[in-house]
Amino acid sequence: MRPQALPSRRPAFRFNLVGWVSLAIILFWALAAIAAPAFAPHGVGDMVDDDYFGPISWALPLGSDYLGRDMLSRIIYGTRYTVGISLAAVLIACTTGVVLGMTAATAGGWLDTVLSRGLDALSSIPSKLFGLVVVAAVGSSIPVLIMTLAVIYMPGAYRFARALAVNVSTMDFVTAARIRGEGTRYLIGAEILPNIIGPVFADIGLRFVFIVLLLSGLSFLGLGVQPPNADWGALVRENIGGLPFGAPAVMAPSLAIASLTISVNLLIDNLPRKIRDRSA
């Protein structure tokens, strides 16, 4: 990671070097999630090493885990859970949050008050705690995880979209549309959404990072993705016994998480202001 990147000279490419590197890392993990079997050198459950917590070698680039399975393959297969669950959760959270936020901002009145107060209360439950309580109540499965993560991060998306939409909804063209007699659905779809879509996409990216971190945290506590499946957080949990030996199996999944979250953060940071703020 370089703190300072050279600005590109060509006006057509407003991405700088950090932006490109981040994008490449994100695309790499996306590809790994889609085509895991093609990427992974070994099967996800194959025991390929006689030794457990094996060191880094040519045959096993990230060493082996507590049962002698190839760590690289386990991480590549784990991408599906980490990225897949987080992506599904962030899409549900942001879609509902943004739609409700725009509706509240346009409609105003009691609907706005009730929604804002209710969601404020929901967001005053610490996120990890909320996850713990739900998992304790209904047990952990992938749909439950997706819905829980979506509910936890929806109030934030709501508040963000509402703040943006309130600014837009006082503009003249929205007033004009209102006077024309357009309904709320048209107002939010055709007048407001196109004017806030850039920041909303940036917000989706940031929220994706939060969700990846929370999901990994829950899995690390043994409350997220359940064995025999393993996402990156669960991989750290099952190999934590290798920590006193300094096994690569402990740090490798953590580094995978860090590479993804830092890349998304940096990509958003380096998006040209023009794209971030421009209407679509």
Next chain:
Amino acid sequence: MHPTLWLMLGHRLLIALLTLVVVSLVVFMATEVLPGDVAQILLGQAATPEAVAGLRTAMHLDDPAFLRFLRWFGGLVTGDLGTSYANNLPITTLIGGRLVSSLKLAGATALFSVPVALTLGITAAMLRGSVYDRAVTVATITVISVPEFMVATSGVLIFAVWLQWLPALSFSRDVQSFGELLRVYAMPVMTLSFVISAQMIRMTRAAVLEALGTPYVEMALLKGASRSRMVLRHALPNAIGPVVNAVALSLSYLLGGVIIVETIFNYPGIAKLMVDAVATRDLPLIQSCAMIFCFVYLLLITTADMVAIISNPKLR
């Protein structure tokens, strides 16, 4: 003091109390109304339907959910937290000592991290744009972007495995000397400090930068005040409100961190108790722990808001 100030503070306090009621409702619903028959779980698979029905009646499980909520909430307010399913002990007994341990951990973390974070945040803002400022910014973004357990495992790897200065994952309860106490607390406190300092540094830096951008600070600069006088005498006193706000908000991140840190270092605190309770599906214990966490969280957030209100000079 301005009467509007009291009005705003009272309003904020009222919202906090209302939120606490709503939160308790959510915690109650999540654990009580969702599927899973408690009586069946307690008695196991082999129980006869009659035994299950008997237990349900004894535990008032057949009452309407609203009535059970009122009973539970009433107990909560009067300090009667109920009885644990797993070992039939009063929850107050189970939580008491654990809560003190967790507060010790949190207190040590706050004592250590607040001065360090404030110093780093303020100096970074003073030297804005310098290599030092950029290094601090990159470091804080990195810490914020990685999971807490990675900070913890990295710490163990460096200080316990490679350097062998500190004990690794085990937490011994029989501490003999002050030196040993320091060694035992070092890893958990350091991990937690890292996690919350990153937030605190960022927010402090932003608050001081905003104060430095005001016209009166520019005036001080034009009058020829030195850089340190400009920051310490003119900018900081006016940034104290936002900075205290930032500290209180950052301390609320302790709650998330403490769950991971107590688990990874096997620290006998309340978060570990709750994670264990989740494993045994001990619902009353989970509810009580959750309410304690939410209460502390709301306390910190409300304090942050109130400080922000009080520090507004227009209301003085």
